[in-house]
């Protein structure tokens with residue numbers, strides 16, 4: 001039986017994740033309320049605006065039940081704002097912004113600066129043979145807080161510094177970029193292979 005994968009659909013690019021997972025033959029359920037979490041095998045937290053998603057998670061009373069499931073090990077893919085919502089530390093978040101603290105990274109919002117707020121670049125992803133089209137939109141950057149976090153891709157900055165943009169720790173995968181905004185399904189496939 002194909003797994004049931006939830007896509008958090010409070011705000012942001014939920015439609016595109018739903019389509020990508022659907023193309024891979026997955027049963028997808030959009031999650032807006034606590035009852036939508038019943039029986040999920042995994043969940044995707046999309047890009048959008050992390051402060052807004054955090055607020056809507058609270059007002060829909062979905063934050064606590066989802067937090068409990070994630071703490072119990074529900075596999076999760078977080079893209080962009082989703083990465084921020086899963087990070088242990090948000091370096092420049094709004095004071096009322098909450099996170100599930102499921103991966104030992106610190107994130108800086110809009111880490112790539114204002115001038116180059118949005119850009120595309122070919123990424124070399126561990127375990128993928130060909131480059132992956134990385135679409136970055138006001139993207140966060142990660143700092144690793146624990147050696148058990150695996151860096152699957154990073155972006156080289158003008159300063160020569162490498163910023164991790166795709167990380168995995170156990171069954172938590174996070175990207176700074178938006179795989180759902182490309183036709184390339186390999187990243188969603190990687191996520192499903194780990195379920």
Ligand code: GLN
Pocket residue numbers: 046047048049050051079080081082084109110137138139140
């Ligand atoms: N900068 C946004 C935030 O802080 C994330 C941008 C995105 O998801 N494309 O939530």
